[in-house]
Amino acid sequence: MSAQTSHAAADSASATAAGKVHQSEVDTTHRALRFLTAGSVDDGKSTLIGRLLFDSRAILADQLDTLAKRAAGQPIDLSLLTDGLEAEREQGITIDVAYRYFATKQRKFIIADAPGHEQYTRNMVTAAAGSDAAVVLVDVTKLDLDAAEVPLLPQTRRHSLLAHLLRVPSIVFAINKIDAAADPGEAFRKVGIALEKFAAAAGIRVTAVVPVSALRGDNVTQPLAADWYQGPSLLQVLESLPTVQETVEAPLAVPVQYVAREGEGTGNQPRTLWGRIAQGQVRAGDSVQILPSGVTAVVAELRRAGEVVDACLAGESAGLVLDRQVDVSRGDWIVAPGSAAPRRSVEATLAWLDTEPAVLGRKYWVRHGNRWVQARIVALHHRLDIQTLAETEAQELSVNEIGHVTVELQADLPVQPYAENRVGGAMIVVDPTSNRTSGALLVR
Secondary structure (H helix, E strand, C coil), X not given: CCCCCCCCCCCCCCCCCCCXXXXXXXXXXXXXXXXEEEECCCCCHHHHHHHHHHHCCCCCHHHHHHHHHHHCCCCCCHHXXXXXXXXXXXXXCCCCCEEEEXXXXXXXXXXXXXXXXXXXXXXXXXXXCXXXXXXXXXXXXXXCCCCCCCCCCHHHHHHHHHHHHCCCCEEEEEEECHHHCCCHHXXXXXXXXXXXXXXXXXXXXXXXXXXXXXXXXECCCCCCCECCECCCCHHHHHXXXXXXXXXXXXXXXXXXXXXXXXXXXXXXXXXXXXXXXXXXXXXXXXXXXXXXXXXXXXXXXEEECCEEECEEECCCEEEEEECCCCCCCCCCEEECCXXXXXXXXXXXXXXXXXXXXXXXXXXXXXXXXXXXXXXXEEEEEEEECCCCCCEECCCEECCCCEEEEEEEEEEEECCCCCCXXXXXXXXXXXXXXXXXXXXXXXXX
């Protein structure tokens, strides 16, 4: 099972064909930026990452020698730096998510190369979950530039919508292969207008639109020398983006991952409740509530990385020792008293990823935090048409479709709106027969 997921806030704004960066905040912590590349098949995602690695000198000498030998005197195929599976090299497509690392003088980066093929959309969702930014590539050579309104490819629209639903904070459109256009400036302008219109209709806040040529390296790490574009390079945009910061100023929420008991034998040895804080903060002496039981207790001691500490914040893994023995197990939640109400009926956005359609009334397993419960889809309110963005009636959801559903759970879960908490508002759906990850539920 390889999907974790999410639901979206409806941020509204527009893309810009001038390539100007829109951002309300700049990261001051210099944490590594986690970003993924997305888009349709053969849009140049792997080549773009290879170009970033090559130009930033993040490739080992033996890797370059191997690629040079494979090239046999021809230009090096930079996509091979990420397409490591034998099947990927044979077919010339990305199948699994490949992670690469590089750094500039300004910051460090963690890149996820997501597959563009519809069959592997679930892997794209995996890469998007937890990413700080998404670079959606648009291949200008695949578009009808003579049309009055340039039509975007379905996977461009789908991946952009999924990144938005998964609350990826920064979405950048990179118009690739701009060097292959007869009139690069006009091609950039027309595709930028199409992206702006789509983003505005979908409520997607676009951080930047930039022209690039991943193959030649135009405007990837160095600004483009062209009279029709005066904006930043793609790398300059990435260096300016903020990283995701977990919400500290919110009620405490900790999914319990592991319960550790000190000492040997039975008795009243203190137990440490370990988990990564999803939101809020906790201090020794704070009152907390265990869900779904509803029992309250006081935090007697806090531990982090083997040391006793006074406080822990969102994003940190913490061990809580309570002032009394309470029945707590993996899958429970530790929250601020009265801040969450477990429920069994949930409205959510469902991104369906399985070849078997989502069927009303059928039992599935869902995972929320660290707990598994059975669930049924009891209502399918509408399906989202990714071409028109209209909400249409549907009796089932097919692979890669997105819909609005009501789900009934077998047990109470303390779910929250995904727009407020990406951990408490996300559930993955698993087929009980095949054990495949079938979908992502994003609580409304």
